[in-house]
Amino acid sequence: MAEFGGWDMPIQYEGILAEHEHTRTKTGLFDICHMGEFELTGPSAVADLERLLTMKVSTLAIGQCRYGFMLNEQGGVIDDLTCYRLGEERYMLVVNAATLDGDSAWISRHLSSGTTFTDLSDGIAKLDVQGPTARAELEKVFGKKLQDLGYFKAEPFQCLGTEMFVSRTGYTGDWGYELYFPASEAVRIWRALLANENIKPVGLGARDTLRLEMGYSLYGHELSTDRTPVATSRGGFIRKEGGFIGEAAVRHDLENPQEFLVALEFDSKRAARSHDKVFFQGVETGMVTSGSVSPSLGKAVALAFVKAGHAVVGTVLDVEIRGKMFSAKIVELPFYKKGTARG
Secondary structure, eight states, X not given: OEEETTEEEOSOSSOHHHHHHHHHHSEEEEEXXXXXXXXXXXXTHHHHHHXXXXXXXXXOOTTBEEEEEEEOTTSOEEEXXXXXXXXXXXXXXXXXXXXXXXXXXXXXXXXXXXXXXXXOGGGEEEEXXXXXXXXXXXXXXXXXXXXXXXXXXXXXXXXXXXXXXXXXXXSSSSSEEEEEEEGGGHHHHXXXXXXXXXXXXXXXXXXXXXXXXXTOOOBTTTBOTTSOTHHHHTTTTXXXXXXXXXXXXXXXXXXXXXXXXXXXXXXXXXXXXXXXXXXXXXXXEEEEEXXXXXXXXXXXXXXXXXXXXXXXXXXXXXXXETTEXXXXXXXXXXXXXXXXXXX
């Protein structure tokens, strides 16, 4: 166990490698109750959200969700989050635990009088069920069929004596679901899921190696208030129409990119760590943000910010790891090519 975002969180249960492998081949269960949920309702909710967020909100259908960023005036990333449309004038934001209080204050300061904001976090539990066999194993536990949900779609679902909100999303790159339900039911639902011996609990350790293999960003590593999201997303999850807070800085970086996030693959298992320096032909060009040995590939991988001119697939860079240089090649993401998330 370790502290994470103000919570005591499990780093591992059986072990990172075993949990990673089980999620890639079968079904893993993740306790994600630390994440926050906000509800915004009212006739001005959609306009407020489009001012607060970089992605398009007005075109969301009921039961659909989108990922994007919330920025400050300088274009720095306050948080990366997912926005769900729950009804005609009802939306839910799922936010990171470490940024929850700041997110709440920021959103509250930028709402119109016609929008009602409610922090639902304390009352909602969130469990993620991820892996290529997730649907079949969940249906065994629920005793009924799940909806045929498309990727990034969600619907209410009555099961195990409670009303759930089931979303076909996740953070592993494999097929999976995120389950939202009353916090009072968390222990009971957790135990019911684990009563299926094919579902095993997974901690933050394997959650990190799984997301890194897909090249998914982690707030505080690839994303922060220190830079706009352009270097990380290369313009992804940022709507062209504009009108959001921090837009001017984002447009500047889109037109004059100075650095980009790249995927580095090593020939060895010597893992780079956050803040390790990256060099091009002996000259420092950037810094590692996340690194680990990929259990699926059997070699070290990393994400790093490097100068835009060097951020080209196939380029060989050197990374200083504990005082020694190790070569790494820039490759296309994801590192792990067999993800089943989209089905």
